[in-house]
Amino acid sequence: MTGRDDELEAIATVLDGGALLLTGRAGSGRSALLEAAAERAAASAIRVLRGAGSTVEADLAYAGLNQLLWPLRAHVDDLGAAHRDALRSALGLDAGPPPDRLVVATAALTLLTRAAPVLLLVDDLHRIDPASAAVVGFLARRLDGSGAALLAATDAGDDATGIGTLAVRPLGEEAASALLTTHFPDLAGRVRRRVLATARGSPLALHELPAALTSAQRSGTRELPDPLPLGPRLAALYGARLAALPAPTRRLLLLVALDGRGGSDALASAGDLADLLPAERADLVTVDACRIRFHDPLARCAVVALAPPGERRAAHSLLAEGADRPERRAWHLARATLGPDERVAGLLMRAAHTHRRRGDAAGAYAAMVRAADLSPRGADRSRRLAEAASVRADVDLRGVSRLLGDARHADPGRRGSVPAAVASAHLVLNDDGDVDTAHRLLVAALDDRDPAHVDALQTLLTVCAFGGRDELWAPFHAAVARLRPGPPTLLALGASLVADPARATPADLALLDDLTGRLHDEVDPARIVAVGRAALFADRMAACREAHRRVVRDGQRGGAVIAVVRALVNLCLDGVRTGRWAEATRLAAEGQALCAPHGYRMLRWPLRFGTALVAAAQGDETTANDLAGRMLGWAATQGARSVTRAAHHVLAVAALSRGDAEEAYRHTIQVSPPGVLAANAPLALWSGIDLVEAAVRTGRHAEAAAHATALGRVAPLSPRLAVVAAAAVATVDPSGDRFAAALAVPGAERWPFDLARVRLAYGEWLRRHHATAAAREHLVAAKHAFAQLGAVPWTARADAELRAAGVATAAGPAVLTPQEREIALLAATGLTNKEIGQRLHLSHRTVGAHLYRVFPKLGIGSRAALRDALSPEGMTTGPDRPESIAHR
Template identity: 85%
Template structure:
C-alpha cells in the first residue's frame, strides 16, 4: 500500500469484497483520496489475475452520448462482434464503431452486461462518475444492479451526495489525526514540528491537501526558518478544485469573500463594510461560509486561502485599503496598510513598528518580527531600514536563530556607514554564544554596546545576564551590576530579580524573595512566555519552581502549537531541573530529551547544556556511569573551550553525586570544591546551593572535619531561603556533629517528602550513625525508609549503600523482580535467554549502551553479579 493510502485500512477491506457484492460506490469530496483507493484496487485486482477496465467522467465529454462507455469498453471492442445481432449492432453504434440511429439504451445496457459476463473475471473502475455523460451513467447504473454473481464487478467514485439508488455506498471521509500525521511525516519528514501542526490544522485530514500544502512552501518555510504565509499558498490541484467552486459565484460575492478572507478570524470588519449581506448567500449555498448576524466563518481553512490566492493582486491591495479604513484597531490597520502599499512609505513603516512593539509586549515575538521586517521593507531611508532590520534580528533570536546572521548582514548593507546598534549587539551576542564563539567575546560585544539612552538597553542587559550566568565568573558580573545600578528610576522587576536570584541566590534578601513570591502568585494571569520563564529561572535555586510548573507547562503546550521557541526551551530547562530536584527523574529525562531536540532544531546550542546537566544528574543518581561520564566529559570540553564556568561547575556537581553513590568520598570532595570552596558558598555560583551537602558529606568521610564544619556553617546561613535548604542545612549540621536531635530536626522540616532524594540521603546518614552507635532497631527503620525511597527513584548505587547498611544492622533487604521497572524486567528477561546487549537493543530500539546501563542497575536489585544468574533470579523455568 502506498503512502497516499495511510489510514485507509478499513476502506480497503470493504473494497476487497467488491467482487462478491458486484458493485460499490465510493463517495467523498474531491481531494479525499477516492482516486487513490481506485488505483490501489486496480493494482490488487491485476495481481490477482483480474482484468481491469477503466473509465472516468470528464466535463469535456459530458455532452457526447456513450463517451464514457466507449472509454470503459474499448479494450473489449474486438469481442463485440461475438455478441448476438441485436446486441452487436446496438453496442457498435453506441461505441461509435458503426454509424446509425441512436440505439435503445436498454439494449445497449443488456449488451454491455453480456460482454462483461463473457470477459469475466473483470473489474470496472469508474472515477468521477458525476461527470460522465448521461447515457453512459444510465448503463453504469443498470450494471451496478445486475453484476452480482456474474464474475464482473463495478467500483465507482463520485462526489459526496451523488449515488446510485440501491447500490452499496462507502463514504471516504477525512483521515483521522493519527493517519494524517503519519502521511505528512512520511511524505515530508523534515517539516518543523510547528509547521506540521499548522498544516495538519489547515488540511483537515484531506490527503490531497496533505500532499500539496507542504509542496507549495519554500524549503525555509518547511523547516521553520521562515514563518508560514497567511493565508497558505495552494498547490495546482487545490487551486483548481477551489477555483471551480468559486468561479460560478457572482462578482459581488467574490469581492465580499475576499474582504472576509483578508479580515481575519471572524470577518467582523468586512461585514461592517458590506453593502448588502445578501451578497454572501451564494457562498452560503455553495457551503463555503457560515454567516450569522456579526460573524462570517469559512467552513474550510483552505477555502479562505483559495479566495485570496485566486484574487488578482490589485483587488487584494484594494481590499486591504478598505479594511484599513474600517478597523479601529491600530495593529490591524497597520498590517492592512502595509499589505496595500507597494513602494516605500515611512508613515506606514512607523505604524508597523508601533504594532511590532505591541506584539512584543504581549510576548508575541513571531508577530513582532514579521512586523519589523515588513517595516524595514517599507523604509525609504537606509538608516531606518538598517535600524529596523537590526531590531528584527534581535527579536528573531527568541524565535529561531537561523536567519539572524543574514538579517544582520542586510542591516549593515542597508547603511554601510552605521557602526552597530544595541539590538545588533544583542543579536550578535546570541549568535556568538550559540555558535563557535565564547562567553568573553559575547560579553565584550554587549558591554561595548550598552547605552542607557537606547530603548533596547534593557534587552541588552537581559542578554548580558544570560552571558554572565553561563560564564559563572565574578569579573563578568561587575559591568552588569554597574549598568543595572545606573538605571533610573531603577531596574525593571525581572532584571532586578535576575541581578540577585539568578546571579547569586545565596545572598538573596527577604525583599527579593517577597518580590519573587508576588510574581509567582500572578503567573496564572501572565501571557508573556518570556516573563514566565524569567520568573522560573529566578525561582529555581530558591526552590520555588513547583509553584511555577503549571505556567511553564502552559508555555510548553503553546510552544508545541507554534509559540516562541526560546521560551519553550527555557521552560523545558526549568521544568527539567525542577523534576530532578523533586525526584521525578523519568519526567526529567523526558523533558531533557525534548528540550535538546528543540534546541538542536532551532540552533540554541547553549541551552542544550543545562538540559544535559539534568540528564546527567539523573544518570549519576541512578548509577548509569557510562552516560554520566559521557555527558560530563562533553560539558567539561565545551565549557573549557568557551569559558563557561557554570557548565563546568554543573559537571563537577554531577561527578560528585556519582562518586558519593559509589562510596568514593575522596573523588567526591575533589569535584565538590570545584563548585565552591569549603567554608563559603561561592558568589555568582548558584550551584553552590545544590552541591553544599555533597561537600560536607565528602569532607566528613575523608577526615576533613574543619572544612566540613565551615561549610555546614555557611549552609546554615541560607537555611531560611527555602524548606529544602533548611532540610539540607540541618542535615549538614547533623553530619558534622551527629546526634538524634540534629538528625531529628532535619527530618522534621515540613514538606521534606517533596525532595525525596535529599530526604533519603538524610535517612541514610542517620541510619549509618545509629548503626555505628548500636541503635540497630532505630537504624533499620531509617535505612529501610532510605532503601525504599532510593528504589523508587531507581538510584541503584544509593539503594546498594542502604542495603549494605541494612545487612550490617541485621536486616534482610527486600530484593527481587518486584523492584524492577517494566523496561528493566523486559531487558533482564531477554538477557536471561542469552541475547547480547546489541541484540537486545536491536529488538527494543535501544542503544547497546542503554541496555548495559539498565543491566548495571538490575544486577544489584536482584542480588546477583552476572548474566548467568538471571534465569534463577527471575524464576524462569529451565
C-alpha cells in the same frame, strides 16, 4: 497510502467480484485509493478498465461507457446480435438510432463477465454522462459472483448508483503528520503545524500546500503568508466553484477571508449578509449571528489566492478603515501599500512592539520585517532589520545572519546598534559557544539611551550565567546599577537570584514570591521563563510549573521556540530536584529535539545536565560519565564555567552513588570550595550536602564543618535548604535531635531524594547508637523512596543497612571489582588502610573509599566480618553495622 488501511481492506473485499462506491470531498484521496486498487488488481492478474467523469463529455451519451469498454471493443462482435448491435451503437462503433439502455446495460454485463477477471475503475462518477451513469449503476448491482468488480469515486453525499458506499474521510492527525514527514521531511516545526491545521487531513492539500511555499518559507527562515498559497490542483478544485458566484459575493468573501476573524471587520467595512447566500448554498461558508465561518480552511486560502492582486489591496484598504485595533489597521495598511511609506512603517513598528508586549515574538518579527520593507530611508530600514533580527533570535536562530547582513547592506556606514549586538550575541553563543566574544559584543554596545538597552542586559545576564565567572558579571552589575530610576523588576531579580542566589535578600525573595503568584495572568512567555529561572535555585518552581507548561503548549502551536526550550529547561531541572525523574528525562529529550533544528545549541547543555544528574543518581554511570565528559570537553574551550561546574556536580553524585567518597570530594570542590558558597555559582546550593558527606567520609572534618556552617547561613532561603543545612550539621556532628530537625522541616517531602538521604544517614546513626527499631523505620522509608526513584545504588545501600539491622532482605550475590577484592582480602588479614595503601601504592583515603563500597556489596558492617563474607558461603549476608573505615 498512509493511514488508509481500513479503506484498502474494504477495497480488497470486492476485487473478486462486487462493487463499492468511494465518497469524499475533492482532495480527500479518492483517486489515490483507486490507483492503489489498480495496482493490487494488476498484481493479481486482474485486468483493469478505467473511466472518469468530465464536464466536457457530460452531454455526450455513453461517453463514459466508451472510456470503460473501449479496450474490449474487439470482443463486442462475439455477443449475440441484439447485444452486439446495441453496444456497438452505444460505443459509437456504428451509426444508428439510440439503443435501448437496458439492452446496452445487459450487453455490457455479458461482455464483462466473459472478460473476467476484470476491474472497472470510475473516477468522478458525479461528472459522468447520465446514460453511462445508469449503466454503471446497473452493473454495480449485478456483479457479485461474476468475476468482475467495480470501484467508483464520487463527491461526498452523492450516491447515484444506490450501491454500498465507503466514506473516504480526512486523514487522522498521526497519519497526516506521517504523510507530511514522508514528502517534506525538512519542514520547520511551526510551518508543519500551520500546514496540518490548514490541510485538515486532506492528502492533496498535504502535498500541495508545502510545495507552493518557497524553500525559505518551508525552512522557517521566512514568514508564512496568511492565508497559505495554493498549488495548481487545489486552485483548480475551488476555482470553478468561486467563479460561479456573483461578483458581490466574491468581494465579500475576500473581505471575510482577509479579515480572518469571522467577518466582523469585513461586515463593518462593506458587508451585506444577503450577499453571502450564494456562498452558503455552495457549501463554502456558514453565517450564524453575524459570524461568518469558512467550512474549510482551504476555501479561505482559495478565495485569497484566486483574487487579483488589485482586489486584494483594495480589500485591505477597506478593512484598515474599519479595523478596531491600531495593530490590525497597521497590518491591513501594510498589505494595501505597494511602495515605501514611512507613515505605514511607523504604524507597523508600534504594532510590533504591541505584539512583543503580549508575548507574540513571531508577530513582532513579521511586523518589523514588513516595516523595514516599507522604510524609505536606508538608516531606518537598517535599524528595523537589526531589531527584527534581535526578535527573530527568540523565535528561531535560522535567518538571523541574513537579517543582520541585510541591515548592514541597507546602511553600510552605520555602526553596530544595540539590537544588532543582541542578535549577534545570540548567534555567537549558540553557533560557536563563545561566551567571551558574546560578552564583548554586548558590553561594547550597551547604551542606556537606546530602547533596546534592557534587552541587551537580559541577554548579557544569560551570557554571564553561562560563563559563571566573576569578571564577566562585573560589567553587568555596573550597567544595572546605572539604570535610572532603577532596573526593571525582572532584571533586578535576575541580577540577584540568577547570578548569586546564595546571597539573595528577603526583599529579593518577597519580590520573587509576588511575581510567581501573578504568573497565572502573565501572557508573555519570556517573562514567565525569566521568573522561572529566578525561582529555580530558590526552590520556588512549584508555583511556576503550570505557567511553564502553558508556555510549552502554546509554543508547540507556533510560538517563540526559545521560550519553549527555556521552559523545558526549568521544568526539567525542577523535576530533577523534586524527584520527578522520568518526567525530567522526557522533558530533557523534548527540549534537545528542539535545540538543533532551531539553532539553540547552547541550551542543550542544561538539558543534558538534567539527564546526567538523573543517570548519576540512578547508577547509570555510562550515561552520566559520557555526558559529563562531553560537558567538560566543550566548556573548557568556550569559557563556560557554569557548564564545568555542572559536569563536576554530576561526577560527584555518580561517585557518591557508587561509594567513592574520595572522588566525590575531588569533584564537589570544583563546584565550590569547602566552607564557601562560591559567588556566581548557583550550583553550590545543590552540591553542598555532597561536599559535606564526601568530606566526612574521607576524614576531612574541618572542611565538612566549615561547609555545614556555610549551608546554615542560606537555610532560610527555602525549606529544601533548611533540610540540607540541618542534615549537613547532623552529618558533621551527629545527634538524633539534629537529624530529627531536618526531617521535621515543613514541606520536606517535596524533595524525596534529599529526604531519603537524610533518612538513610539518620538510620545509620540510630543503629550505631543501638536504637535498632527506630533505625529500621527510617531505613525502610529511605529504601522505599530510593526504589521509587530508581536510585539503584542508594537502594542497595539502604538494603545493606537494613540487613545489618537484622531485617531479612532480598540480596543478590556480591560482585567486587578485582581491586576491591584485593583490598578486601588484605583488610581481612588485619592490615590497616595505610598498610594496604603502602602495599598497593594507593593513598589510605582511596583504600577507605574502596572498602566503603565493598561493605554494602557484601552486606556486612565490620572488618571482622570480611573473612566470612569473602568465603563462598558468606558472599551475601552479614549481621554487623559498618564501622568508620576512613581512618583505619
